[in-house]
Amino acid sequence: EADIYQTPRYLVIGTGKKITLECSQTMGHDKMYWYQQDPGMELHLIHYSYGVNSTEKGDLSSESTVSRIRTEHFPLTLESARPSHTSQYLCASSETRSGANVLTFGAGSRLTVL
Amino acid sequence: SQQGEEDPQALSIQEGENATMNCSYKTSINNLQWYRQNSGRGLVHLILIRSNEREKHSGRLRVTLDTSKKSSSLLITASRAADTASYFCATDAGGSEKLVFGKGTKLTVNP
Numbered sequence: 001e002a003d004i005y006q007t008p009r010y011l012v013i014g015t016g017k018k019i020t021l022e023c024s025q026t027m028g029h030d031k032m033y034w035y036q037q038d039p040g041m042e043l044h045l046i047h048y049s050y051g052v053n054s055t056e057k058g059d060l061s062s063e064s065t066v067s068r069i070r071t072e073h074f075p076l077t078l079e080s081a082r083p084s085h086t087s088q089y090l091c092a093s094s095e096t097r098s099g100a101n102v103l104t105f106g107a108g109s110r111l112t113v114l
Numbered sequence: 115s116q117q118g119e120e121d122p123q124a125l126s127i128q129e130g131e132n133a134t135m136n137c138s139y140k141t142s143i144n145n146l147q148w149y150r151q152n153s154g155r156g157l158v159h160l161i162l163i164r165s166n167e168r169e170k171h172s173g174r175l176r177v178t179l180d181t182s183k184k185s186s187s188l189l190i191t192a193s194r195a196a197d198t199a200s201y202f203c204a205t206d207a208g209g210s211e212k213l214v215f216g217k218g219t220k221l222t223v224n225p
Contacts, residue, residue, distance in 0.1 A: 006156075031211065033212075035215075040200075040218075040220070041217065042202075042215055042216060042217040042218065043157075043202070043215040045212055045213075045214075048212060050211075058212070059212075059214075088154075090156055090157070092156075092157075094211075097162070098145075098162060098164065099144070099145070099164070100144065100145040100147065100162050100164070100206065101206060101211050101213060102147065102159050102162060103149075103157070103159065103204075103213060104159070105156030105157045105158070106156050107155050107156050108154070108155060108156050110154070
């Protein structure tokens with residue numbers, strides 16, 4: 001079944017640790033995105049990719065980095081986590097439907113940095 | 115500044131009632147989408163309306179778009195407790211491939 005998977009779902013780590021949030025999709029979508037969302041708040045685009053070896057920063061500045069070596073895989077890395085990075089991170093991929101970009105989201109990774 | 119703004123921020127109704135949520139945006143768009151998010155989960159696409167459409171239906175959902183007022187509304191008819199979720203509008207500001215989401219309306223449907 002075509003889907004988009006995020007791991008881990010929940011992560012609690014200490015300040016200064018390096019973390020990688022994984023995102024994989026089985027739909028063959030070229031476009032992938034990372035959004036950051038605080039509880040009860042709007043989504044902010046932090047990274048996006050339109051294909052292999054293509055990555056761009058989003059509208060919200062983020063200290064995280066991403067890579068896109070394979071179409072299906074779009075991991076996000078924080079080299080040194082801080083409490084200000086505590087948030088939910090949502091990965092999405094998109095297809096063009098009726099001329100519009102329609103997003104399919106993963107279930108999210110909730111990160112808590114102590 | 116945020117492209118889309120939903121109104122109200124929170125809405126509480128009884129099962130069987132209709133729920134109406136509004137979205138306003140600032141720049142021209144090619145299309146507007148509505149998504150739903152259950153607590154602690156990712157978003158799910160509900161419905162898309164193009165800028166040359168005024169109204170669209172999908173099951174119990176009805177979406178309207180008024181490009182002159184830069185606003186859209188989402189109506190959920192005969193609501194159910196399972197409709198409890200946050201609802202977000204998303205726009206492709208200026209035809210961008212990057213969707214910009216509003217702050218969302220938190221809907222609670224009481225059984």
